[in-house]
Amino acid sequence: MPDPQPERPVRVKLEGIGLEIEVKPGVSFFEAVRKAGLAIDSDCVGKGTCGQCRVRFLEGVPPPKAEDEALLASQDVKNGWRLACQSYPTAACRILIPQTAPLAGRRIRVLEAAAGEELSRAPRRPTGVGYGVAIDVGTTTVVCYLMDLSQALQVGVASFANPQTAFGPDVISRITYAHRGARELRELQRRLIVAVERSLLALCSERKIAPDAVSAMTVVGNMTMMHLFRGVDPWPLGVAPYEPVFRESPPLTGHELGFRRFADVRVQVLPGVAGHLGSDIVAGVVALDLPHRRGVSLFMDLGTNGEVVLCSERVVAGASCAAGPAFEGVHIHSGMAAFPGAIERVDEEEGTLRLDTIDGVEPVGLCGSGLADAVVLLLRRGLLLPSGRLVAPDQVPPDVPADLRTRVQEDGEGRRFLIHKDGERGDIILMQRDIREVQLAKAPMRAGVEMLLKECKLAAEEIEGVYVAGAFGSSIRSETLLALGIVPESVRGRIHAVGNTAGLGARLALTSPKHMKEAGRLARSMRHVELVLREDFRQSFAENIPFPPPREHD
Amino acid sequence: MDLETIKQRVIEGDAKGTAALAQQALDEGMPAQSILNDALIPSMGVVGELFEKNEYFVPELLLAARAMYAALDLLRPHLQAGDFEAAGKAVVGTVQGDLHDIGKKLVVIMLEGNGFEVVDLGNDVPPERFVEAVKENGSQLVGLSALLTTALPAMEKTVRAIREYDPSGKVKVIVGGAPVTQAFADSIGADGFGRDATAAVTLARRLLGDA
Numbered sequence: 129m130p131d132p133q134p135e136r137p138v139r140v141k142l143e144g145i146g147l148e149i150e151v152k153p154g155v156s157f158f159e160a161v162r163k164a165g166l167a168i169d170s171d172c173v174g175k176g177t178c179g180q181c182r183v184r185f186l187e188g189v190p191p192p193k194a195e196d197e198a199l200l201a202s203q204d205v206k207n208g209w210r211l212a213c214q215s216y217p218t219a220a221c222r223i224l225i226p227q228t229a230p231l232a233g234r235r236i237r238v239l240e241a242a243a244g245e246e247l248s249r250a251p252r253r254p255t256g257v258g259y260g261v262a263i264d265v266g267t268t269t270v271v272c273y274l275m276d277l278s279q280a281l282q283v284g285v286a287s288f289a290n291p292q293t294a295f296g297p298d299v300i301s302r303i304t305y306a307h308r309g310a311r312e313l314r315e316l317q318r319r320l321i322v323a324v325e326r327s328l329l330a331l332c333s334e335r336k337i338a339p340d341a342v343s344a345m346t347v348v349g350n351m352t353m354m355h356l357f358r359g360v361d362p363w364p365l366g367v368a369p370y371e372p373v374f375r376e377s378p379p380l381t382g383h384e385l386g387f388r389r390f391a392d393v394r395v396q397v398l399p400g401v402a403g404h405l406g407s408d409i410v411a412g413v414v415a416l417d418l419p420h421r422r423g424v425s426l427f428m429d430l431g432t433n434g435e436v437v438l439c440s441e442r443v444v445a446g447a448s449c450a451a452g453p454a455f456e457g458v459h460i461h462s463g464m465a466a467f468p469g470a471i472e473r474v475d476e477e478e479g480t481l482r483l484d485t486i487d488g489v490e491p492v493g494l495c496g497s498g499l500a501d502a503v504v505l506l507l508r509r510g511l512l513l514p515s516g517r518l519v520a521p522d523q524v525p526p527d528v529p530a531d532l533r534t535r536v537q538e539d540g541e542g543r544r545f546l547i548h549k550d551g552e553r554g555d556i557i558l559m560q561r562d563i564r565e566v567q568l569a570k571a572p573m574r575a576g577v578e579m580l581l582k583e584c585k586l587a588a589e590e591i592e593g594v595y596v597a598g599a600f601g602s603s604i605r606s607e608t609l610l611a612l613g614i615v616p617e618s619v620r621g622r623i624h625a626v627g628n629t630a631g632l633g634a635r636l637a638l639t640s641p642k643h644m645k646e647a648g649r650l651a652r653s654m655r656h657v658e659l660v661l662r663e664d665f666r667q668s669f670a671e672n673i674p675f676p677p678p679r680e681h682d
Numbered sequence: 683m684d685l686e687t688i689k690q691r692v693i694e695g696d697a698k699g700t701a702a703l704a705q706q707a708l709d710e711g712m713p714a715q716s717i718l719n720d721a722l723i724p725s726m727g728v729v730g731e732l733f734e735k736n737e738y739f740v741p742e743l744l745l746a747a748r749a750m751y752a753a754l755d756l757l758r759p760h761l762q763a764g765d766f767e768a769a770g771k772a773v774v775g776t777v778q779g780d781l782h783d784i785g786k787k788l789v790v791i792m793l794e795g796n797g798f799e800v801v802d803l804g805n806d807v808p809p810e811r812f813v814e815a816v817k818e819n820g821s822q823l824v825g826l827s828a829l830l831t832t833a834l835p836a837m838e839k840t841v842r843a844i845r846e847y848d849p850s851g852k853v854k855v856i857v858g859g860a861p862v863t864q865a866f867a868d869s870i871g872a873d874g875f876g877r878d879a880t881a882a883v884t885l886a887r888r889l890l891g892d893a
Contacts, residue, residue, distance in 0.1 A: 366832030
């Protein structure tokens with residue numbers, strides 16, 4: 129039965145995102161959010177069969193539908209949870225979306241401290257006249273840098289969420305969408321190019337630079353992003369043996385890619401290695417100058433996908449691991465992306481929990497770093513066994529403070545740990561199955577490191593420096609990487625967060641021919657290790673599902 | 683020899699202990715058939731339950747499977763044809779274009795642990811290979827796995843190929859894997875969808891009429 133439809137659009141406030149949207153009559157909340165440039169997780173894409181698109185109405189709760197009753201727990205329905213795809217808001221309401229793939233309003237974290245330091249080493253002699261732009265196309269976030277080529281100086285930076293996110297949060301879903309047909313492929317390219325162009329025009333206008341003064345562009349991204357930027361169907365990356373259509377791109381013009389105001393700009397997409405190892409990784413290794421550092425270094429890019437590169441004076445090898453989306457907050461009960469209100473730090477303080485949220489507002493959910501922190505705290509307190517099993521309420525070790533003790537809970541749905549009690553918005557909890565998701569996300573990364581060590585005939589003890597890049601990589605503590613077992617214990621004290629090295633590499637390649645050449649050399653010489661083909665990877669993956677036993681004095 | 687002790691060793695994932703106890707039981711003259719039917723198979727049933735309750739996870743399941751296979755290897759030479767009636771004959775594989783097979787491996791383990799005779803075709807398996815295997819083995823059940831969304835079209839093709847070979851629908855097809863949902867399974871005409879390895883066993887039993 130159709131809902132009684134309002135005559136005018138209703139206003140819906142998206143809690144925790146700080147966004148208000150208008151929903152027209154007859155449009156589901158799911159569609160409205162998508163139109164607003166956000167996406168809600170859904171396998172069935174709005175058919176009301178998968179139950180993933182659950183949202184919580186904080187005000188203006190509509191009556192439940194049959195689909196709500198069928199797919200949601202009755203307690204949840206009572207608490208205002210509904211399927212977004214079956215909800216047609218008829219009155220103003222306030223809604224909490226637990227898992228969104230953001231397109232707008234996302235707080236984007238790009239650490240620039242390390243970048244500034246590294247850039248100062250770049251040659252300052254003029255490499256051109258006018259201006260250039262370096263674009264780092266991430267699966268989730270795109271960053272544009274405007275550079276004064278005559279001084280190799282950065283004059284502006286802008287970032288925005290990748291507009292392709294509306295078609296899926298990860299590369300595999302984008303590949304699937306792009307392969308549907310020429311129209312869909314073009315749509316993905318078009319959305320990206322238009323958004324980049326808009327961002328660049330805003331940057332130029334802000335800095336009072338004529339768009340015509342921009343003459344060069346470098347682009348980095350993972351293999352899928354490289355293909356979609358150029359409008360090349362990335363399908364071969366999605367099916368065995370997972371190889372790209374191209375690794376190196378000829379120089380292009382802005383016109384060929386569909387830029388309007390930047391039609392004459394020379395565009396160089398930096399080369400990738402093979403498989404899913406793209407130019408973002410090449411750029412990162414170039415930016416850190418790893419091949420020329422003494423000793424063995426390990427480079428990890430922890431984002432939507434995990435990539436690892438092991439580098440010594442004689443060999444450079446890299447692998448890409450399908451790490452699972454747990455650290456993006458996806459498939460986690462109280463998980464969310466790194467929006468304001470996301471718990472990004474969990475610590476124990478005076479016998480209770482201290483929670484730090486992005487922007488210091490009331491907690492809404494857990495983002496990747498908060499999730500990782502919570503798991504580590506539980507391990508340390510013996511509330512979580514190294515096997516990944518939460519202890520029962522009656523098995524809590526005697527030295528655990530009373531407040532933490534009461535947070536260990538169990539009911540018919542299983543064991544859980546209460547992170548934050550919130551009568552209004554619903555409790556933030558860590559479920560047993562969330563911990564299983566974390567285990568499935570962290571194990572392949574460590575197994576990837578182990579496979580590279582094996583391939584290069586090196587021991588973990590020989591690694592002298594670990595450089596962690598990527599959005600999640602920049603917000604996670606090195607202690608957490610060790611406690612989860614993502615990196616071996618022997619690298620303790622040698623872990624460095626390096627921020628967005630892909631963007632740095634793109635800028636270096638833009639302003640220095642030497643670095644551009646180095647990227648080409650590295651892309652050809654890096655050995656690509658395909659993990660899924662290896663029986664020993666599967667074994668290592670299984671071995672690394674448990675957490676390391678907590679250290680005595682922690 | 684107490685069969686309960688053997689069962690316990692499998693659940694604990696103690697391969698050496700299980701094998702030693704199984705050997706001892708054989709030496710004491712216990713029929714291989716009862717060790718299999720009254721210790722090994724029930725133990726994997728318990729492991730499945732623990733997995734379902736989230737108490738056991740992938741590593742514990744793999745360890746238990748290793749213990750079960752260690753004992754099974756000792757029993758095989760003593761098992762006569764007819765000693766053991768398989769719960770069903772199954773062919774399992776990851777569909778063409780997908781190289782991920784950890785999830786599929788768990789399904790194979792749980793099916794074998796529950797008395798099914800399983801042919802594991804590995805990964806990246808073309809539709810015609812599934813059909814050939816069904817022909818060769820007289821299988822009543824086919825299990826298709828996929829980890830990547832990009833492999834779903836191949837899953838659909840495989841179901842179609844099996845239906846073309848067996849239009850009567852006697853051969854049951856079950857599907858699973860991260861991107862697979864009940865709705866997708868229905869849309870490609872599969873007989874069932876299993877969320878995980880234990881669900882696959884329940885489904886297989888139901889479809890083969892041995893509930």
